Amino acid sequence: MNSIFSNTKWIYERIRQRAPKLRIWPVLNSIQLLVLVLLQSIIPSLVVWFLQNRITPVITGLCMTAICALVGALYWAQSVTQTWSYWENSVVRLSLMADDGDIFLSVPYQFVLDPDFKQQHLAAGEYGYGGDFSGVALFFPALADASAFLLSVLVATTILGQQSLLIPTVIVITVGIELILSRVFTDYREKIKANLFKLENQHKYFETSAYEIDLGQELRTYQLQAWYMEKLGLVQAKELRLRRRQRYSEALGDTLVGIVSAGRVCGIFYLLFLNFRTGSLTPAEFTFYFSIANIASGYLEQLSQSITQLRNASSDVSTGRVYLDGYSRYTTAQAESVKKVNETNAIGVRFDHVYFTYPHSSGSALQDINLTIQPGEKIAIVGPNGGGKSTLIMLLLGLFQPTAGQIVIDGQPIASGVPAYKTTGFSVSFQNDQLFADTVAYNVAVSDSASVVLVKKALEKVGLADVVQGLPQGLDSQMTRYLASDGLELSGGQTQSLLLARALYRDAPIQVLDEPTAALDALAEKNMYERYASAAENRTSIFISHRLASTQFVDRVVFLENGKILQTGSHDQLMASCPEYASMYHQQEAMYREGEPNEKSEG
Known part of the structure; x- marks a missing residue:
């Protein structure tokens, strides 16, 4: 499995090629979140200071209105940039899906028959980039969020450290414990994911095969409904057991992280309380530090969640890379052009x-x-x-x-x-x-620049000239009914x-x-x-x-x-x-x- 650093470089290269403006998103996200942290911390302490200094209600109201308007503008900007980043990130993910198809159509045919290749291809689409919850879809947002939360927490920790060096110590120790827990539960998730993927493929087989017309004939003719339901039930039972273990492990992980987080919050608040008791903090200052500690604690939890999500997404990106990187040499861009040979003479x-x-x-x-x-x-x-x-x-x-x-x-x-x-x-x-779901002429020539004379000549040689000539649109008649309801069968x-x-x-x-x-x-x-x-x-x-x-x-x-x-x-x-x-x-x-x-x- 590739490291988060390796996957970050890989993702950034794809972003540079397909959505270069998206590279500024982590920076924008970090700046917006940091300003919000500081403003939200200042508001309560500013109110206390206004009360202590008997500032008039009019001035207090005007200041609060201005600050609230600024906070609202920042939230609006954050919402806009997140929406924009989602669509830009989708461009990258969809381009990787296009690469997937390009590779699949270009690899040597014997790969298509190889069970290992098939599994790599299915896993890459399922976990790597196949949907809004795939690795590529979640990796960059998780990276941007983790970067923003980390910057805000570092600034908040630096400010809190001015009151007591024990506060950064508490934060570092508890974050370290949360990272260890995240790693343990991520590794466990990987073990479950590998087994779950095999069962999902079996489940898909039974679900899709039940609706296949040809197989439906055998199921009814040989009265295999009970056999089918028994097999499907066994696969579903195994899948449910694995999913239950997965959910229980996630719940246990969240609980342990929650306990560590609660301990961190209580420890920080207790240290601030001791400083206030000694008189080293004014009410306004205590309110400011208390607010920033409260917000930082919340962001530490979100940082932990983002890192966990980043680990999981990185694992899924690695699954996608096994296929994309492993077979990237087999693409339309890398492929040799069709070689012309001497077509006038027979070849041995x-x-x-x-x-x-x-x-x-x-x-x-x-x-x-x-x-x-x-x-x-x-x-x-x-x-x-x-x-x-x-x-x-x-x-x-x-x-x-x-x-x-x-x-x-x-x-x-x-x-x-x-x-x-x-x-x-x-x-x-x-x-x-x-x-192909195209015209008769295209199906014969397999080219948009078909020679009508040669197409007719080929149809005549195989005895289909009269059949095609009798069609309302002749050579332009659509074949199959995939794209045309009146297609020729x-x-x-x-x-x-x-x-x-x-x-x-x-x-x-x-x-x-x-x-x-x-x-x-x-x-x-x-x-x-x-x-x-x-x-x-x-x-x-x-x-x-x-x-x-x-x-x-x-x-x-x-x-x-x-x-x-x-x-x-x-x-x-x-x-x-x-x-x-x-x-x-x-x-x-x-x-x-x-x-x-x-x-x-x-x-």
Whole structure:
């Protein structure tokens, strides 16, 4: 965990960049509070002095009115600056949330699948900067308040020390005790927070999953309501126990601090009383010192609370920094620009002894992959589910990094250059790709400067030209109903065709299609492959599929099982020499005769 000093420097740097005027707030806050302390201390003693010296009611009234007006103006100024500082501080917090999103969208894809990364990301948002009670939201206000209270208390202590050196001694000892108590209870809070965060995630899962449409079907079909409520109840019970311990510890801490504070007040007042008894203080002076001691005691309590809040906020800021600082190199500003490649010629690919293991996994997802894809070659990577097909493509695109070995694209190892997905050399259609809440044209081109001619050409290649032409707004029709109530909703097969059009629109040297026909029936699948084969001339094409229809339209088949390449060759060669491939083909052939299976799978 970072120190308060370290987090103060970190916060000030963000303020300097995003809300520089906010840096003067602690100074303004300290000056305003100090003047208020002095004025509030002077008023009672001034009244006593007026009485002692028989000042006329008119002059007394005028003086009191002027002082009260000044106090009122200071309170008004304090309110205005606090409101202003809240909005400026919110600018900083919201900018950090934007940084959070920028990092999440820019980190290598394999991080997104890492449970540790997910937990860091969730904790950073939950505690670091995700709301008005997060660390960043509370840290700077607590720092400004602590600074102001400390200055006022130091000035008050200096004034009181003129009467008795025992008074500063009492203040220092009691404040020290309060700081120790604050540290003890802050450390205890951290232990509870770590356990509470895990339970909150479990609680959120049960709360949100109950409202998911797909899961709702299973809950009702298998009558799992009682199971669901039991699991939710167990998590809630654990969470409530932890929250109860947290509240009790806070109450105990407040009680102990209150006892110390009360002892400090009584001690200071008793020392002032002794000085008054000896005649070293006039009634007006006693009233002044009594008032400033009373106000200082209140501010000491608030100083203690501010320091406690500052410690807690600093801990939460540190949680946010684990994510923001740890992955700050992965942002739009730091990222390489998209690299242009020679798009006129096909590009070759080579895997040299490539291994890959997922985070927190004991076994390798890919083992000793050696594969050369010639420029312009069309290959199908096939095999049973979980064989490593999609993982292979993630490595090719640079979304994953090999655990061992290297991948060479167009003669250059990808580890020494820009990741493939950041070049113009690839166009990709993933099985689970999503449509964007934008126009048909944007969904095909993924660009605001789409070529209408090329968009229409891509739609025609996948058989969607007539469908789109029949829409009232044609290419300008909105997709999905997230942003438009009349947005277009496509069937599963039409969605996959549109995603294939997206890949064809880019017309990159290497085209990758991951399960491109999973939502199509057998006839539509055959037509799709035939259209694609004619549209992708002079392009290196890689098909990923657990269905073997694609093998009829490619130059070579790569059969992958359990993370290993069992064999490569044409369809006929594999039918003759690879029993696993032949068995899989015959099983699918029998299923097609009985009826097209309607299923989706992941490689």
